Amino acid sequence: MAKKILIVDDEDDLREGLQRLFEIRGWEVVVATNGEEARQVLGGSSVGLVLSDVRMPQMDGVELLKKIRSRDPNVPTVVIMSGYTDAGEDGLKSLGASEVFAKPVPAKQLMSAIDGLLGSG
Secondary structure, three states, X not given: OOOEEEEEOOOHHXXXXXXXXXXXXXXXXXXXXXXXXXXXXXXXXXXXXXXXXXXOOOOOHHHHHHHHHHHOOOOOEXXXXXXXXXXXXHHHHHOOOOEEXXXXXXXXXXXXXXXXXXXXX
16 A cells, blocks of 8 residues: 655645655655645545645644644654754754755655655555
């Protein structure tokens, strides 16, 4: 059974590139352009991992992370990507992020981390 990942990013090119990268590896992917859309997706779909940007309109990644963790402190796994955030890596991890990456994230590094969190293929 394919693992399901939710990619949350307001940058179309990045979101679509990550979607293709995961789909090539056989993962099921759902996408959202902001935290509010992601919250709605999570309300009606079970995902194993959320890969989210921090800075987005309507609901940023920090607020999304808080809402996810208020529902369940362990599921889904949350990985945060950011070019800049006031929360910082330690702050994001204390809120429940499993991994935090600075943009741009090398694809090999990202895939290795996610494989380590969820297991490959």
